[in-house]
Amino acid sequence: MATDSAAARYVLDGSDEDLRRLLKISALLDAMTRTALATVDIRPGWRVLECGCGPLGAMPILSDLVGPSGQVVGADFAAPTVARARSVVTELGLRNVEVRVADINDPASSIGDSYDLVFSRCFLLHQRDPLRTLTRIRDALRPGGWFVAMEPLPNPPPFSFPPHDDLRVAWELLHRAIERGGASPTAIDDLPATAREAGFDVVRLGGSFQPADPATGFGLHAATTVAVRAQIIASGVATSEEVDGVIDRLHTAAQGGYHWVTSPLSLTVTLRAPGP
Known part of the structure; x- marks a missing residue:
């Protein structure tokens, strides 16, 4: 199975800047992900689905937890993302991982069923x-199966010491663009109630954030804003000049003067x- 250091080496060797960003976030x-998954007694041989796996997601962790006799299926609706994910999976030697082009919301997608566990992060x-999405996830599970969701709350935004206001601005731009793209603005705030409506038992609620050094933290928040820049501008949330100003100030903050920066609160x- 792949180790954390193997994933780290792949991050450093990658040439695709957005891929590097996503792998660094992972x-x-x-x-935090291991802590979240520890709420379930995952056993060797389990069959696990990760929704919205991106180019890596939690697949190395899940691969390790289910062991050689288990299976991890990563699903993402974007074919280019799945192609990148397959390359990363091969590079890391994750022999019990399969990545599929599939959308959990599409009944015709080849998601499969009878999973012991479904996992999502930032999905x-x-x-x-x-x-509808939670109902589809429930139907993909075996009776008594588990779903662990790790999802960033819209509030509070990421923060730093000393405080830097552009962390809040960047986080708000991201969420406003996602909402204008049609996503539910209360999907995460309402998650426990919606899960009950979908027929799940809510077993545990938790939350956490991860501090990082300023270069890593500000760098990742800047890179995330770069990745959604076109969407922010196209949705009318902000102008190109406004978005670029936020990105520039985050990059500047990464150069020094701060003690730490947090991830979003999940x-x-x-x-x-x-x-x-």
């Missing part, structure tokens, strides 16, 4: 109809499907 969130905040919800 590495930064590894400890539900993009959903137009969270109840709500962790552990859910169980009806069953024996």
Whole structure:
């Protein structure tokens, strides 16, 4: 199985800047992700689905937890993302991982069913109809199966010491652009209630954030803003000059004068499907 250091080496060797950003985020969130997954007694041989896996997601962690006899299926609706993910999976030697082009919301997608566990991270905040998505996830589980969701709350925004206001501005720009793209503005705030409506038992609620050194933290927030720059501008949330000003100031802050920067605050919800 791949190790955290193997993933780190891949980050440093990557040439695609956005891929590097996403892999660095995965590495930064590894400890939080392991804590979230520890709320479920994951066993060797389990079959696991990660929704919205991106180019890596939590697949190395899930691969390690289910062992050689288990299976991890990563699903993402974007074919180019899946192609990148398959390359990363091969590079890291994750032999029990398969990545598919699939959309959990599309009944015709080859998601599969009878999973022991479904996991999502930064996925539900993009959903137009969270109840429909959660119902589809429930149907993909075996009776009594588990769903662990790690999703960033819109508030409070990431923060630093000393405080830097552009962290808030960048976070607001991101969320406003996502909402204008059709996502539910309350998908994460309402997650426990919506999960109950979808038929899940809410087993545990938690939350956490990860501090990082200023160069890493400000650099990742700047890179995320760069990645959604076109969407922010196209949605009319801000002008190109406004967005570029935020990016420039975050890059400047990464050069010094700060002690630490946080990731977003993530709500962790552990859910169980009806069953024996």
